[in-house]
Amino acid sequence: MPDFFPRGTDIPSQSPLFWVSQKDRYLRQLLIRDIEAITGRRLLVYFTDCAAVAQIDGFDCKYITELLGSEGLPFDLLLETNGGQTDATENLVSILSKGSTSFRVIVPARAKSNGTLIALASDEILMGNPSELGPVDPNLVMGNQMIPCSFIISAANAGQPVDPIMLQFALAAINQTMKLAETVLAQRMLKGTAPDRIKTIVNDLATRQKYYSHGSVIDSGEAASLGLKVQYLRPNDDLWQKIWLLRCMYEFDARMLGVAKMYESVNLSHSIKIAPPVL
Template structure:
């Protein structure tokens, strides 16, 4: 019985300590890759990567969004950066709190050095608002941004206002009226913030106002993907060509492991298949 009890405690300690050691090792790898990017580009690298990660030895998923803690951390990193040192922000997020996103955007706009935002996959909602503060947005060819129209609870603010406009006031409940009032204020505030951020980055007001209207008016669903070409057509300073090191860094932020992966492939670059010119057959 003593041996069984000892084995149980050894297994328990192993189950507890293994995830801790793995996490520390993963964090060390991330820091090394961040240093490598900084040395190569001569910048301060800040990452805001929101993915579901497992916590504790139970493997519980933790969903991440832009929150006040993120804003505090980014603002602290910007304060520690010399005014003339460029900043590279690697952004991967579904969005989050408007307050936190606005704080980060305003801080990036005030930084005197060049600000580059890298979007390897997506930066939606509040992530797009932050990207608007960059001097240059570098996206993967398949990456997307999104609208920044505010959401009141689970409803788009623009849709709440449409209900109030099109439905008799006597048939609208008090809660919807309150939500619509909050939504109207939120739309004005977010639109004003977008114009302020774009104008501070040198965009003329005659261009900033239509762009702010397009992103905040609710003409799209909140998860509408704004791809590279559309972002350029809107007037955003978008380019492609993300450094390979950024993709390598993203690989160090794995999703929560599952029993059966839904996507599988051999993680090696493939050469295009060669064909025999005379017979049209593939060469081995």
């Protein structure tokens, strides 16, 4: 009979009670090791439960820094997030870019909004059938609503009354996003590409001229048609099947444990619990 995952007959070196309490992590890390054996690259994981209120924020940087270490070896980042703060994303992108001369992003399911910006900073994006990126157009909170910055700017350009402070916030937010996207694409994925071509791609992603919703789905084919470097993994691809299994493990384990974020590598693991509701 084939020796399916997980395999082996040796008793763990940890004490039984400790091993049982950590068994889900050990199984995930075993699969991380299997994926690394296929790719020949380190695999880091930044997973957020997209059903929870968990965003990219300034606290992520220390955990990603620890995962990267100081080896400087080529690595892949398995990424799942709905997005988050642009300032924190800018810092994460800087940390990841300095971590190695070769850096890919794997998107099993969702890397939306500023998650897409992180993907743009890589050399290549690995995607399968359920994988989706999204527009990176920033929003501003106005009352209980999230208003696209491009809507505020368009209203002002059309002569409609707009609060001048909100207009400045909107202009600054969209300029920050577009500058970051153009910079990271020119440094890695689209290095050597004409600046005007990069500006066109970023304009498509950062305004509502091409994608009319912040939640619009950009699948592997759409991402490639934009001009991004995408490697499509078929459903029967052995690497894809292991990636999808690992991603399913993170989603299940996060919800069972009440965890909002998980940062993991073959030998390191951190998690952030979902914050209790404020009464």
